[in-house]
Amino acid sequence: MEVYDDPASERVTATFELPGVKIADLSIDVKQGTLVVLGQWLCRYPRTRQHPSVMPEVSAEDAGTPTAESSTRFFPCRELRYGYFHRRLRLSPGVNKITAKLEDRLLTVT
Template sequence: MSLVNFFNEFDQLFDEAFARRAGGGSNNQLQHQPGNAPRALRPKIDLHEDKDKNLVTATFELPGINKQDVNIEVRNNVLSISGETKFSSDRDEKGYLVRERRFGHFARSLPLPEGVKPEEIKASMDNGVLTVTFPRQTPEQLPKRISVS
């Protein structure tokens, strides 16, 4: 199974779990639940696999978020990106005709290939785009050619 297919299945599993818990459908929009408690935001992600360079690049869309407000953790071979966008308290509720910007906690997780060490993961952020790279396969997992004698 390719990493992309595995990621899609993993992502769908989380979507279904959150949807069941929230009692609604799953999508990437902020959803309001009974009691006006917002559901966690899910940043959009692009996942690219470069087999020649043995590298996977995950690009997360985090507009308006500073890198200091982003948490990146690895636990049990799962990379988790999380943080919180805060609503500016200097703006009152009066005067808004349309309000589509979303505020609150955000989180996104994706499985890592076996053997990826946290020190092999690199992250950078530029203009609201978080880029995380890690090896597609570790040296121990790469195929080794065995000659026939």
Template sequence: MSLSRVIYDPFSEFDRLFDEAFNARTGGGTNGNRQVAERDNAPKSMRPRMDVHEDAQSNTVLATFELPGLKKEDVNIDVHNNMLTVSGESKLSSERDENGYAVRERRYGKFSRSIPLPQGIKGEDIKASLENGVLSVTFPKTTPEQAPKKIAIN
């Protein structure tokens, strides 16, 4: 006999609405971003939660991704066409005996999340760390050469 458990995620609709609003605000409808959006259509159970915070004092953006149980070897961070993509593969399984029953839980699958980067961000400007299942990626909002410059009229 096999027991199957379906996990309902009440926040999946909220995530979809947030992603649509975020893409609309950052130009997610352009051809370059549409390809990334298509890759983000992973099943909701394999789509890690993401938070993005701006720090005005240090002029940085911090993106955090929930990746419980994953090691840094299981996660890839790529930058292409001003898009930061965090992807990887989850291969978690556990077995235990509970009240005379063998309980086996498995979570396999690939995931991918993408966010747009400001123009001019270089790979060396991006810092990442993975600690206790939380991936933190930090990058500057704008680079000094992108800062607006005042031009005097002669």
């Protein structure tokens, strides 16, 4: 998150980097003087295709089966995070209107 507060203006801009998040997976609200952004990063692949480090152990006798081999091929490297997220940002007194747009992986709230 990045917050820009221009002293020459009443406008404050908060920018959130949200790659892969769709507007339908976001909730933006102001509650008791706090900006609340809730959302979810969804995996583009079925949940059964997990990294081998989180897969159940495969016994030596099952190691050559198609199921055991294919499950290790799905994610040889997995560094992306998935799941719910939330951010809260205290707003200046008197803020009664916000605008938000999601464009090019960035959510901009002013």
